[in-house]
Amino acid sequence: FTDPPDALGLWGLYRTLESLWQLSGWTFQGGDPCGEGRGSKHWRGVVCKGSSIVAINISRLGVGGWLGPDMLKFQSLKKLDMSFNNIAGEIPPTLPPNVEYLNLAANKFEGNIPSSLPWLHSLKYLNFSYNKLSGVIGDVFVNMDSLETMDLSFNAFSGDLPRSFSSLTNLRYLYLHHNEFTGSVILLAGLPLSSLNIENNHFSGYVPGPFQSIPELRIDGNQFQPGFKHASSSFTRRTPPDPPQSLSPPPTQSPPPTQSPPPPPPAAKQKPKQRPKSLKPSFGYSSLENNSHHRKSHSRVTAAAIASATCTVFVLLIVGLVLKSQRSCSCNPKSTSNHAKTLPANMETVPKANEVLYSWSSLLIGSDTSSSNGITSERVPKIKSWFKTSKNLLTAKQFPAADILAATRDFNEECFIGEGLTGRVYRGDFSDGQLLAIKRIDMVDLSLSEQDELMDMLWNISRLKHPNISALVGYCVEFGHCALLYEYAENGSLADILFSAATRSRALSWKARMKIALGVAYALEYMHLTCSPPVAHGNIKARNILLDAQLMPYLCDSGLTKLSHFVNTTRMKDSEAITSAKAMLPLSSVIQEQMASKLIFTVLVLFCLCF
Numbered sequence: 069f070t071d072p073p074d075a076l077g078l079w080g081l082y083r084t085l086e087s088l089w090q091l092s093g094w095t096f097q098g099g100d101p102c103g104e105g106r107g108s109k110h111w112r113g114v115v116c117k118g119s120s121i122v123a124i125n126i127s128r129l130g131v132g133g134w135l136g137p138d139m140l141k142f143q144s145l146k147k148l149d150m151s152f153n154n155i156a157g158e159i160p161p162t163l164p165p166n167v168e169y170l171n172l173a174a175n176k177f178e179g180n181i182p183s184s185l186p187w188l189h190s191l192k193y194l195n196f197s198y199n200k201l202s203g204v205i206g207d208v209f210v211n212m213d214s215l216e217t218m219d220l221s222f223n224a225f226s227g228d229l230p231r232s233f234s235s236l237t238n239l240r241y242l243y244l245h246h247n248e249f250t251g252s253v254i255l256l257a258g259l260p261l262s263s264l265n266i267e268n269n270h271f272s273g274y275v276p277g278p279f280q281s282i283p284e285l286r287i288d289g290n291q292f293q294p295g296f297k298h299a300s301s302s303f304t305r306r307t308p309p310d311p312p313q314s315l316s317p318p319p320t321q322s323p324p325p326t327q328s329p330p331p332p333p334p335a336a337k338q339k340p341k342q343r344p345k346s347l348k349p350s351f352g353y354s355s356l357e358n359n360s361h362h363r364k365s366h367s368r369v370t371a372a373a374i375a376s377a378t379c380t381v382f383v384l385l386i387v388g389l390v391l392k393s394q395r396s397c398s399c400n401p402k403s404t405s406n407h408a409k410t411l412p413a414n415m416e417t418v419p420k421a422n423e424v425l426y427s428w429s430s431l432l433i434g435s436d437t438s439s440s441n442g443i444t445s446e447r448v449p450k451i452k453s454w455f456k457t458s459k460n461l462l463t464a465k466q467f468p469a470a471d472i473l474a475a476t477r478d479f480n481e482e483c484f485i486g487e488g489l490t491g492r493v494y495r496g497d498f499s500d501g502q503l504l505a506i507k508r509i510d511m512v513d514l515s516l517s518e519q520d521e522l523m524d525m526l527w528n529i530s531r532l533k534h535p536n537i538s539a540l541v542g543y544c545v546e547f548g549h550c551a552l553l554y555e556y557a558e559n560g561s562l563a564d565i566l567f568s569a570a571t572r573s574r575a576l577s578w579k580a581r582m583k584i585a586l587g588v589a590y591a592l593e594y595m596h597l598t599c600s601p602p603v604a605h606g607n608i609k610a611r612n613i614l615l616d617a618q619l620m621p622y623l624c625d626s627g628l629t630k631l632s633h634f635v636n637t638t639r640m641k642d643s644e645a646i647t648s649a650k651a652m653l654p655l656s657s658v659i660q661e662q663m664a665s666k667l668i669f670t671v672l673v674l675f676c677l678c679f
């Protein structure tokens with residue numbers, strides 16, 4: 069039989085990944101990955117030695133979803149190749165501890181390199197190229213004496229190289245090209261490199277003399293001082309033949325990897341930023357209607373039985389999550405007192421608000437320089453745009469009001485999508501091709517402390533990073549006006565699909581309903597169990613579940629209902645405001661009890677509607 073932790077790990081992985089039909093032989097529970105040999109029962113891509121799983125190779129299978137915390141269970145895993153898929157979210161800190169070959173290239177990973185990397189003492193080959201990784205890399209390369217090949221190319225890493233680079237004493241192949249790195253490369257001078265590509269960054273200073281002895285060297289596209297002589301042709305191209313698919317190839321083979329960077333795959337560089345999407349071709353919303361005749365063949369009795377069973381499972385799941393989060397909270401009362409400034413465990417690299425936050429009061433100016441095109445300063449006339457001074461505060465991008473006005477054609481009615489309690493939502497087509505949903509908040513005059521509160525709230529929203537949570541892509545707070553920018557969800561909200569006459573609920577397949585329900589459960593699990601301190605959504609409802617073209621669910625308005633404090637009260641009924649006030653608070657013991665029962669009830673109703 070398969071070692072129980074390995075089996076648990078595979079079940080957990082299967083639950084968080086998508087396009088599951090590609091993973092033939094895999095199951096959510098049961099089965100024996102190492103006991104079932106060839107044939108239909110074989111777990112695709114899983115290699116065992118005895119009862120231990122030693123390799124997982126699911127490269128180029130069009131797998132989506134995200135990597136959950138269960139990777140840590142693979143204690144015997146030596147090789148993990150998940151390259152060329154559509155896996156999104158952050159690379160989890162819980163990577164297999166004894167892995168030697170780790171290839172996550174050409175996916176949609178975001179965030180930074182996990183700080184747990186130094187625990188991978190046996191790692192020889194690391195490939196994170198062609199993802200959406202970004203930010204300044206911390207000192208994560210300590211104690212990695214085994215590492216021979218590292219490829220971080222075609223991401224958006226920035227800042228200076230961390231000092232721990234100099235401790236990679238066995239590194240022979242290093243690829244950092246096409247990033248935003250800055251500063252000196254002197255730390256690389258003492259490494260025993262045979263191959264180095266640092267092209268197309270912002271490195272500066274002098275090129276270290278020892279680079280002359282690196283057989284394969286590429287340094288063009290930086291801001292180095294003149295004087296260093298090297299023949300760029302000395303970089304030997306060992307490009308493997310192009311793969312048959314449209315995705316361009318980062319190195320996927322064992323070291324040494326390819327030296328000639330192909331054009332980036334859509335996942336890495338192209339705009340507009342895409343949501344994590346499955347490669348599954350037939351799961352679009354429009355195609356679901358074609359399935360309706362097929363579903364009619366099922367007996368209603370069977371459907372009802374399945375519905376109630378599934379409903380029960382999800383309710384139990386949610387109840388479990390709520391109770392678990394209650395427990396985890398009460399174990400850590402300290403964390404609840406400092407919620408606005410505390411980071412989730414896997415987000416250490418985000419600067420703390422109070423480290424970079426300038427007081428709003430310092431931004432007050434005497435003159436009123438309101439924006440054009442209808443954005444006037446009648447409400448908060450003396451607040452200067454603060455995004456210039458707080459640009460490191462949020463992971464979301466700061467958008468100038470002028471860009472938003474251009475993207476919505478001055479909030480033209482033709483761009484209007486819908487309206488909620490906090491304001492109207494518009495579709496914004498930006499000049500760089502981005503398509504975003506823009507929530508224009510009807511703000512009231514804010515006191516200084518309220519302005520600080522608003523910033524805290526934005527910071528809290530921007531730190532929520534999960535494949536099933538609608539990400540705050542950008543924001544604009546200028547002259548008393550506030551707009552929040554989210555990725556555009558092609559299929560609107562779940563409520564639109566369930567209740568609108570045009571898109572009847574029966575158009576949703578069982579598989580789609582399952583996917584939506586699971587996605588919401590994962591999002592809640594993340595908010596309650598992964599976020600530190602845990603975060604309460606406070607306003608779960610079908611209108612707050614958005615669906616993209618593949619019906620991937622995104623919990624939206626997470627943490628936003630506290631916005632009621634700042635919104636024109638004519639919009640907001642008292643009852644709504646009271647509910648809203650509870651949102652985005654940590655699940656402190658005071659509100660836990662009230663909210664837990666409400667959450668269970670809300671989710672129960674939601675799933676009943678779904679099923």
Ligand SMILES: Nc1ncnc2c1ncn2[C@@H]1O[C@H](COP(=O)(O)OP(=O)(O)OP(=O)(O)O)[C@@H](O)[C@H]1O
Binds near residue numbers: 556561611
């Ligand atoms: N990111 C998005 N992509 C596409 N449509 C969106 C997006 N965000 C919101 N919408 C649409 O705009 C409508 C209004 O959204 P909004 O979040 O302001 O209010 P709500 O969630 O419906 O209500 P409430 O304010 O009570 O939470 C939604 O019903 C949805 O159809």
